Amino acid sequence: MVPLSRSVRRLIVIATLSVLAAGTQVLADSKDGIFPSADQVGGQVFPTGLKQGDAFPTDIDVFDEASKKVDFASAIKGKRTLVTFFISAAPASVSELGKILAAVEGAKQNTQVMFINADTVGVALEGGAGTAIAETVRTVTLIKRENNLTASMFVAPNDALSPAGLSNRLGFRGLPTSYLIGADGNVEKVFIGQHAWNRGDI
Numbered sequence: 562m563v564p565l566s567r568s569v570r571r572l573i574v575i576a577t578l579s580v581l582a583a584g585t586q587v588l589a590d591s592k593d594g595i596f597p598s599a600d601q602v603g604g605q606v607f608p609t610g611l612k613q614g615d616a617f618p619t620d621i622d623v624f625d626e627a628s629k630k631v632d633f634a635s636a637i638k639g640k641r642t643l644v645t646f647f648i649s650a651a652p653a654s655v656s657e658l659g660k661i662l663a664a665v666e667g668a669k670q671n672t673q674v675m676f677i678n679a680d681t682v683g684v685a686l687e688g689g690a691g692t693a694i695a696e697t698v699r700t701v702t703l704i705k706r707e708n709n710l711t712a713s714m715f716v717a718p719n720d721a722l723s724p725a726g727l728s729n730r731l732g733f734r735g736l737p738t739s740y741l742i743g744a745d746g747n748v749e750k751v752f753i754g755q756h757a758w759n760r761g762d763i
Contacts, residue, residue, distance in 0.1 A: 610732020613750060617644070617742045621727060623677060624716045626705075628698045631715070641672045641744050643763060646679040646717070646727075647737040649700050654736045657755050658710055661739065664758035672741070672763055674712040676701075679719045679727055679736060693718065 611617065619634035637644070645661055647654040658676055665672050678701045681693040694716055701714040720726035728734070739752040741763060750762070 610734075611740065611748050611751065613748055615748045616746055617740060617748055618730065619746070621717060621730075624694050624698065626698060626702055626714055628695045628716075636675070637673075637742060637746070639744050641670060642675060642742045643672050643739055644675045644677060644742060645737050645739040646677050646731075646733060648680050649678050649682065649697070649704055650680070651736060653755060655704055655708065657737045658704075658712075659708055660756075660758055661737075662710060662712055665763055667760060668763040670763065675715060676705075676710070676712050677715040677717045679717055679733075681716065681718050 617637075619637065621633055623631050623633045623636075625631050636642075643661065643665060645658065647658060649655065661676075662674060665674050678697055681697045682700050697716045698714075701716060704710070705714045717727055719728050721728050723729065731738075731740075733753070735754040737752075737754070739756075740748055741750040741752075743749045752762070756762075
C-alpha cells in the first residue's frame with residue numbers, strides 16, 4: 562500500500578469534517594433527502610395519528626380526476642365518508658380498493674367513498690414537478706378503469722420527509738389507511754393496511 566502524502570491526508574480530514582458539519586444542519590424536508598428527527602416531528606419519529614373521536618382535518622390539498630383542486634371540507638361536510646389513502650405503486654394497496662367498495666356496498670349505513678392517492682408518481686422524465694398532479698391523476702384514472710372501481714379517485718401530494726407532509730400530519734404509516742368519518746366530521750374508525758372486511762365494519 563502506498564502511504565498517503567500529508568496534503569492528501571489533510572484534504573481527507575477537511576472533507577470529512579465538512580460532511581460532519583453539514584450533517585448537523587438537518588432540514589426536515591425532502592430537499593435534502595434526510596428524514597426528520599424526532600424533535601422536528603413533534604418529539605416522535607412516528608406520530609400517533611388520528612384516533613376515534615378526533616376531528617378529521619379538512620384543510621388538506623386534494624385534486625380530482627380533472628386535476629382540479631377540490632374543497633375537501635365541502636366534499637365531506639354532513640356526509641358519512643370513508644376516506645382511503647392508498648399508493649398507486651403498491652399492488653397490495655390498489656387491490657384493497659375493490660374490497661373496500663364491496664364492504665361499503667354491503668353496509669347498512671349510507672357512506673360515500675373517496676379514494677385518495679397519497680403520493681405523486683415519479684415525473685422527472687415527464688417534465689418535472691409541474692406535471693406531478695396531472696401525471697398522478699392519469700395513473701389513478703387508469704387504476705380506476707382497470708379495476709372497475711366506481712368510487713371517485715383523488716390525488717393528495719404527500720412529502721413523507723416533511724413534518725408538514727400529509728402522512729406525518731395524519732399519522733399514517735401503512736397504506737392503504739382508511740378513515741371512517743362521521744357526518745359530524747369526527748373519526749369513527751381507522752383501518753390500517755389490508756383488512757378482512759366484515760359486516761358491521763362500516
